Amino acid sequence: MSEELTDPTKGYLSTRILTVQLKRYDPEKDREPHWQEFKVEARPIDRVLDVLMKVKWDQDDTIGLRKSCGQGICGSDAMRINGQNNLACKMLVQNLKSDKITVEPILGLPVIKDLIVDMKPFFDHYKSIMPFLVNTDPAPTTERLQTPAQRERFDEGTKCILCACCTTACPPFWGNREYVGPAAIVNAHRFIFDSRDQAASERLEILNDAEGVWRCRTVFNCTSACPRGIKVTQLISEVKRALITGVLDMPQEAEVLA
Amino acid sequence: MSTPTYHRFETIIVGSGGAGLMAALHSSKEVGTAVVSKLYPMRSHTGAAAGGIAAALSNIEEDSWENHAYDTIKGGDYVVDQTPVEILCREAVECIYDLEHMGLPFDRTPDGRISQRRFGGHTRPVPGNPSKREPVMRSCHAADRTGHMILQTLYQQCIKQGVTFFDEYHMLDLIMVEGECRGIVAIEIATGRLHVFHAKSVLLATGGFGRMFKVSSNAFALTGDGPAIAYRHGIPVEDMEFYQFHPTGIYRLGVLLTEGCRGDGGIMFNGKGERFMETYAPNMKELASRDVCSRSIYQEVRAGRGVSGKDFVYLDIRPSTINKYKSSPIHRDGLEVDDHFIESRLSESLELSRTYLGIDPLKEPMPIQPTAHYAMGGTPTDFDTRVFRNAAGEVVPGLYAAGETACVSVHGANRLGTNSLVDLVVFGRRAGKAMAQYAKSHDFKEIPKDAAVPTKKMIEGALAKPRTEPWVRIRDELQTVMMDDCGVYRTAEGLANARQSVASLKKRYELTGIQDKGTIFNTGLLEYLELGCLIDLAAATVASAESRKESRGAHSREDFPDRDDVKHFNHTFATKDGDFDVKIDTRAVDVIYIEKDGQQVPKYPLEVRKY
Ligand SMILES: Cc1cc2nc3c(=O)[nH]c(=O)nc-3n(C[C@H](O)[C@H](O)[C@H](O)COP(=O)(O)OP(=O)(O)OC[C@H]3O[C@@H](n4cnc5c(N)ncnc54)[C@H](O)[C@@H]3O)c2cc1C
Ligand code: SF4
Ligand code: SF4
Ligand code: FES
Numbered sequence: 001m002s003e004e005l006t007d008p009t010k011g012y013l014s015t016r017i018l019t020v021q022l023k024r025y026d027p028e029k030d031r032e033p034h035w036q037e038f039k040v041e042a043r044p045i046d047r048v049l050d051v052l053m054k055v056k057w058d059q060d061d062t063i064g065l066r067k068s069c070g071q072g073i074c075g076s077d078a079m080r081i082n083g084q085n086n087l088a089c090k091m092l093v094q095n096l097k098s099d100k101i102t103v104e105p106i107l108g109l110p111v112i113k114d115l116i117v118d119m120k121p122f123f124d125h126y127k128s129i130m131p132f133l134v135n136t137d138p139a140p141t142t143e144r145l146q147t148p149a150q151r152e153r154f155d156e157g158t159k160c161i162l163c164a165c166c167t168t169a170c171p172p173f174w175g176n177r178e179y180v181g182p183a184a185i186v187n188a189h190r191f192i193f194d195s196r197d198q199a200a201s202e203r204l205e206i207l208n209d210a211e212g213v214w215r216c217r218t219v220f221n222c223t224s225a226c227p228r229g230i231k232v233t234q235l236i237s238e239v240k241r242a243l244i245t246g247v248l249d250m251p252q253e254a255e256v257l258a
Numbered sequence: 259m260s261t262p263t264y265h266r267f268e269t270i271i272v273g274s275g276g277a278g279l280m281a282a283l284h285s286s287k288e289v290g291t292a293v294v295s296k297l298y299p300m301r302s303h304t305g306a307a308a309g310g311i312a313a314a315l316s317n318i319e320e321d322s323w324e325n326h327a328y329d330t331i332k333g334g335d336y337v338v339d340q341t342p343v344e345i346l347c348r349e350a351v352e353c354i355y356d357l358e359h360m361g362l363p364f365d366r367t368p369d370g371r372i373s374q375r376r377f378g379g380h381t382r383p384v385p386g387n388p389s390k391r392e393p394v395m396r397s398c399h400a401a402d403r404t405g406h407m408i409l410q411t412l413y414q415q416c417i418k419q420g421v422t423f424f425d426e427y428h429m430l431d432l433i434m435v436e437g438e439c440r441g442i443v444a445i446e447i448a449t450g451r452l453h454v455f456h457a458k459s460v461l462l463a464t465g466g467f468g469r470m471f472k473v474s475s476n477a478f479a480l481t482g483d484g485p486a487i488a489y490r491h492g493i494p495v496e497d498m499e500f501y502q503f504h505p506t507g508i509y510r511l512g513v514l515l516t517e518g519c520r521g522d523g524g525i526m527f528n529g530k531g532e533r534f535m536e537t538y539a540p541n542m543k544e545l546a547s548r549d550v551c552s553r554s555i556y557q558e559v560r561a562g563r564g565v566s567g568k569d570f571v572y573l574d575i576r577p578s579t580i581n582k583y584k585s586s587p588i589h590r591d592g593l594e595v596d597d598h599f600i601e602s603r604l605s606e607s608l609e610l611s612r613t614y615l616g617i618d619p620l621k622e623p624m625p626i627q628p629t630a631h632y633a634m635g636g637t638p639t640d641f642d643t644r645v646f647r648n649a650a651g652e653v654v655p656g657l658y659a660a661g662e663t664a665c666v667s668v669h670g671a672n673r674l675g676t677n678s679l680v681d682l683v684v685f686g687r688r689a690g691k692a693m694a695q696y697a698k699s700h701d702f703k704e705i706p707k708d709a710a711v712p713t714k715k716m717i718e719g720a721l722a723k724p725r726t727e728p729w730v731r732i733r734d735e736l737q738t739v740m741m742d743d744c745g746v747y748r749t750a751e752g753l754a755n756a757r758q759s760v761a762s763l764k765k766r767y768e769l770t771g772i773q774d775k776g777t778i779f780n781t782g783l784l785e786y787l788e789l790g791c792l793i794d795l796a797a798a799t800v801a802s803a804e805s806r807k808e809s810r811g812a813h814s815r816e817d818f819p820d821r822d823d824v825k826h827f828n829h830t831f832a833t834k835d836g837d838f839d840v841k842i843d844t845r846a847v848d849v850i851y852i853e854k855d856g857q858q859v860p861k862y863p864l865e866v867r868k869y
Binding site for chain 2: 007008009012026027028029045047056057058060061062064065066067068069070071072073074075076090092094112113114116119123127131132133135139141142143144145146147148150151154155158159161162191194196197
């Protein structure tokens with residue numbers, strides 16, 4: 001390694017004062033949600049999650065939010081930041097456009113306290129689409145074979161962390177909580193297009209329901225909300241196409257192993 | 259606080275990471291099982307594991323479980339119990355096939371089998387020259403999301419099987435009667451209500467406790483609740499001095515860049531642009547084991563060779579660098595690495611670097627420093643995951659531990675990469691089976707009516723106390739002193755300082771209360787209680803480190819730089835002794851003997867650990 005590299009950690013210590021507008025709601029105290037403002041010193045490479053924790057730890061311990069991994073993999077801290085769904089741990093202060101941020105709970109699920117919503121309806125939709133491999137053939141003594149192409153076919157959906165950013169950004173879901181929502185469809189796609197699975201038709205039947213895939217009006221909110229960069233709308237379209245044509249677009253047996 | 263809600267299950271599993279879910283799948287096949295977890299299952303930190311899971315499948319290169327066992331024992335610097343290691347490495351293979359049958363989307367070889375790659379410390383004898391060893395492809399992977407895929411797959415199977423979950427229930431106590439475990443007490447986070455879970459067997463699968471240190475790859479939730487709560491009931495913790503610092507944490511943040519980065523050819527450079535691992539581990543270089551790499555980085559930084567004189571070095575995974583050094587395994591097949599190859603193998607690390615450092619690793623190297631990563635120690639168990647009550651190996655009936663929480667011990671003084679995930683599934687499975695077996699052959703025993711009273715008092719105490727100082731300050735001081743004085747390098751003085759600091763922090767902790775007095779999602783209360791767990795485990799860690807006057811694996815004493823197999827070829831058991839003190843005992847290492855030329859000789863003879 002010969003070329004000179006600039007020290008990428010320059011500027012880690014500079015700080016700026018942020019104004020955080022936080023939507024508060026504590027059912028034990030408040031009749032209605034209300035906004036509360038906090039001022040907090042933040043460094044450019046702080047995560048919005050760090051900023052919120054700083055407010056909580058230094059100023060007001062009663063703030064309610066979920067968190068765990070701090071690195072965008074556990075799906076705990078989905079919230080609406082400046083009007084857009086994101087994981088608080090995946091947004092850095094240096095990428096904020098202004099010194100003001102508004103933070104509120106994701107929409108469409110009942111608020112329990114402050115930024116914490118009831119995830120049960122979301123997980124119920126997930127569970128409704130049979131989110132598990134179904135294969136009733138006796139298992140071989142080693143692995144079931146699958147080509148790299150077959151494996152690649154359903155890769156996109158396996159990235160999902162069930163954070164609910166997509167479903168709670170979806171206008172049809174806001175209007176009707178019975179709609180299974182994009183996250184459930186992404187997870188159905190993950191199995192429908194897995195060459196080892198045998199329950200595609202049952203899952204497609206479930207998604208053909210009145211509250212299924214046809215509620216989607218292809219507004220693309222979900223795709224731009226997904227912190228994992230999953231092409232949500234495309235996966236939904238592939239499921240719709242499978243329902244319309246009755247054909248699964250998958251790498252065929254002929255290309256498969258000898 | 260109203261009266262607690264009562265539940266009864268044959269087995270209760272605390273924790274829904276890889277270990278807990280694997281146990282739940284197996285236990286629930288036979289007996290009534292419930293999983294109690296403070297996080298939703300998919301939020302567990304198993305999901306963050308990127309690199310892979312080890313098993314000697316021989317899919318790409320000829321390998322054997324014996325090779326895997328040899329590496330694990332050597333990697334652990336020999337204070338490793340050999341019978342459980344052999345179980346681990348043998349059962350690894352069928353567990354991987356199990357996971358695949360459950361739907362786990364492993365990457366594939368061109369002929370459709372599970373793909374494998376290299377990982378630090380995993381070797382085989384060189385074919386044709388068995389006295390030398392070379393890296394072997396043993397790590398099974400699913401992109402660099404292997405842990406996420408394991409967690410996902412196990413959770414999906416639990417849904418399929420209709421396993422009962424109590425999500426966002428936080429265990430606060432074990433119900434111990436006459437030396438037996440008969441259940442747990444947990445708080446329902448959403449309501450603040452207490453619940454008593456009466457059970458025949460209880461599994462602690464609460465994960466690690468990296469939050470004890472300032473820079474850590476661990477989730478906020480990893481506060482060692484299981485071992486700490488058991489410790490307060492007089493159950494020892496084993497080998498706490500062995501805490502692994504992973505060499506490639508993102509500078510300052512601690513978030514991990516997987517070892518797969520080096521497995522696929524990534525190279526570490528100091529501030530002068532030198533590939534310093536050539537000096538410290540001429541043979542294995544970047545693929546030397548983690549403790550070796552972490553210490554090397556510390557040495558470089560201390561010698562003023564960190565980047566810009568600061569406390570970090572570079573990890574370089576640019577294709578141009580990898581091709582220049584021919585450090586990727588694909589060079590052997592005459593291939594070259596390109597952007598697409600790196601992107602497809604290490605997408606998760608690229609994303610982390612782009613998000614948290616603003617650096618595109620395809621164009622620039624990444625600033626890294628060692629990060630507190632993995633607890634080799636924990637609640638001691640036998641190879642059926644039954645918890646030991648003392649160093650003599652007597653068990654606590656009804657209590658089990660598995661996963662990072664437990665110390666079986668298969669990782670000894672230093673865990674090899676990809677050996678934790680395999681530990682979760684192998685010993686998670688054994689736990690589920692053993693617990694179900696125990697439940698079937700025993701009746702429910704009575705629990706006291708007031709089983710939840712100590713917990714209730716603890717909560718009421720925390721809520722009633724004045725807030726003499728923010729508890730967060732106590733946590734920050736704890737993390738700093740543990741990082742500085744009980745981290746990668748240790749000395750008698752530093753440890754004495756850590757001991758006194760932890761004791762005084764505990765006093766301050768007990769004095770202060772919290773601000774939030776509410777019942778619904780009182781996360782302030784829970785974080786405060788988690789800190790109490792970390793403080794107790796920190797005390798045990800420091801005492802264990804003081805007692806081990808040698809350097810071995812991850813435990814590196816500057817005042818005792820050598821391994822001492824005469825005095826210290828054993829495990830450390832730390833038991834709570836009064837409020838602040840810790841009693842230290844030792845337990846012999848489980849060594850397997852074989853017959854050779856009419857003599858009993860160790861199957862895995864002690865060697866100097868050199869890479
Ligand atoms: C960033 C990172 C990368 C890693 N990469 C690899 C790798 O590539 N290969 C490898 O082999 N290992 C890897 N490891 C190590 C490995 O991932 C962990 O050791 C392992 O996942 C731990 O699993 P577990 O089931 O023991 O605990 P976890 O998955 O941490 O789960 C702990 C569970 O306990 C629950 N819990 C905790 N306290 C309580 C309580 N009081 N009440 C109720 N529930 C509670 C939590 O809710 C959670 O469900 C990595 C670790 C990290 C941090
Ligand atoms: S594309 Fe469909 S699912 Fe996605 S937000 Fe729009 S309507 Fe909802
Ligand atoms: S698809 Fe994306 S946004 Fe939706 S739940 Fe999964 S990870 Fe979250
Ligand atoms: S805290 Fe895990 S995704 Fe943000």
